[in-house]
Amino acid sequence: MKTIKILSLALFSLFIIGCSISEEITFNANGSINYSYLIDASNLTEMASDKDKKNYDTIVSLAGFLEEGKDSISMLSPEFQKKLTDFKRCSLKIHNDVDKKEYFVQILGDFPNSTSLNTVLSELSRSSPRDSFTEILELLASTSYDWNGKELRKTSVVPENPENIKNDSSAEDPLYLFAGGKFRAKYHFPKKVKKVSDPSAVISQDGKSVIIEYDASEYLTSSEKNNFIIELED
Secondary structure (H helix, E strand, O other), X not given: OHHHHHHHHHHHHHHHHOOEEEEEEEEOOOOOEEEEEEEEOHHHHHHOOHHHOOOEEEEEEHHHHHHHOHHHHOOOOHHHHHHHHHHOOEEEEEEEEOOOXXXXXXXXXXXXXXXXXXXXXXXXXXXXXXXXXXXXXXXXXXXXXXXXXXXXXXXXXXXXXXXXXOOOOOOOOOOHHHOOOEEEEXXXXXXXXXXXXXXXXXXXXXXXXXXXXXXXXXXXXXXXXXXXXXXXXX
């Protein structure tokens, strides 16, 4: 589908040249989720060609693309149509500020539950270009959130063949391009946090947010770094 390809290609380009990843999610008491996933390549803006050195903020509503293609969508299977409905909850923001040397792509969405969010993440990554960088993109597809209003479980499975992902100083190595970059996650909850299984996690002063930060290349290659449970107080 055109909608999925546009989103996945934008993410794909940043994974190749990106540096840092920021994830910020609000988990509400009724099970709904406010989601933000940002890939920041600001430190590589000097590599941009002269024609790309201009300011812009582009927000793409995926609901608009689905509306344009509704006739074609009606011919798809009911199961796939249901999955596309979840994409209506998403938008894609592409930001470039030459003066501030800022460049990032951000996925934004409001979802009724974790199942809806997981569907979008899975379909997004499965529709990405298939080549030597696929292993990195598959991390999104293999990441799931289980939120029931009282407990959050995040589960990720890294690619089965990590030896296929280079990790040296080669300019062609995708992981090398994340060297020095960070993965920063902020999770907000309606109640105070009782326990976090990740020992490196920091609980905010009000007790309702969890902050996790580690090297971006670890995030892309380590299931252990991506699997944790957060329990809330009663």
